[in-house]
Amino acid sequence: MTQQSVPQVGGAANLASVEDATAFAQTFDSIVANVSRAVLGKKTVVRLALTALFAEGHLLLEDAPGTGKTILAKSIAASISGTHNRIQFTPDLLPSDVTGVTIYDQKTGQFEFHRGPVFASVVLADEINRASPKTQSALLEVMEESRVTVDGTTFDAGRPFIVIATQNPIEQVGTYRLPEAQLDRFLIKTSLGYPDEDSIVEILEGAAQRDRTRMLTPVIDSNDVVDMADIAASIYIDTAIAQYVARITDETRKDSQTQVGVSVRGALALVRCAKVWAAAQGRNYVIPDDVKQLAVPVLAHRLVLDVDAEFNGVTNEEVMSRILTEVAPPSSKK
Incomplete structure (x- = not known):
């Protein structure tokens, strides 16, 4: 699919130029190389994590202990000259321990808000499934809207902002399964x-x-991350690609092995990530391969499998991969 006098979709103005995409790719690769100095041998995961960052979304890592999850979060923060906080989720953790608390100051006679650890560029929510659902839900507003409401007052989390949450797949005693709405x-x-x-x-x-x-050492300033996120958001997506994403998500809802398929939020997430993926390769337009390469990490965790499929050991990733083979991508334009 070539970029020749492309039309504007959905009334979008200021589409990213080839120069914008080229500069984006160069900076993206520099950050990947920098993070990979600390997170060895995991460039694909690093690229996915940065895709989540520039798409202004959040990342869930399901891993055994000692695989470098904390190092990944700290490396990204160091590379973008951003702040980093780590929250160790435990059963006795309270929502206010995450978002912050309002305290009365006797000297001034006023209430002051003390910000919690969620106010940082990169927040590592370690073993998120060990906290109670009430505490987990404290993250929902800030993850969705980048803001926290405490005692009726709203506080912005700022940009850039990413939550990198982890959960341990091998120790399930004393854990709370993440609800589908949070996933x-x-x-x-x-x-x-x-x-x-x-x-x-x-x-x-x-x-x-x-x-x-x-x-x-920092590769870019945190303000530059915001600029790069804006460039990624303006990457061109053809109507045929949008229809391709719609067909994929529709098939997840019709599939016999799923109870619940991908929502509209999931489809939007795939488009946002595909735009970043395209820009990271120096293109100012999305191609079907961008969608195919990202569909499993972006969509698989959103599926709720049929009881029989789950009992038979079928995984979300297997269902998503099969659907990708069944839905034909659009042909390239010349």
Whole structure:
């Protein structure tokens, strides 16, 4: 699909230029390379995490302990000169421990809001499924609207803002399963996994340096992240691509192995991510391959499987991959 006098879709003005996309790709690759100095052998996951950042969404990592989830969050924050906070979710964690609390100041005679750890550029919500549903829900507003309401007063989380949440798939005692409504708030779900042998050797040889993120220097300023997010949002998407996304999401709702398919929010999420993915490759337009490469990490966690399918060991990722093979992509324009 070529970019020759493309029409404007949905009344969109100021579509990203080729120069914008080229500059975006160069900066994106520089950040990937910088983060990869600390997170070894995981460039694909790093690219997905940055896609969530520039699409202004949130990332869910389902991984065993010790795979580098905290390092990933800290590396992204260091690369964009942003602030970073880590919240360790536990059963006794309260919503105010996440969002903040209003305290009465006897000297001034006024109530003052003390911001919680959620006010940061990059927030690591570690083992989010260990907290009660009430505490988990404290994240819903800030994840969806980038703001927190406490005692009737609203506080903006600012831009850039990303929640990187983790959950442990092997220890389920004392955990609370994330409800579908909260899963739907995560733009992308993926897994770091263990590094390959060469990366493990490199980690072991540098064992004296306990925090590899300290050697990282900022690639861009956090304000530049906002500019890049605006460029990604203005990437052109053809009507045929939008129809392709619509067909994919519609098939997830019709499939015999699903109880609940992908919502409109999920379809929008896929389009937002595809735009970032296109810009990261120096294109100012989306192609079908962008959609295909992102459909599983963006959509699979939004499916609710049929009881029989789940009992038979079918996974969300397998259902999503099969649907992708059944839905034909649009042909390229010359």
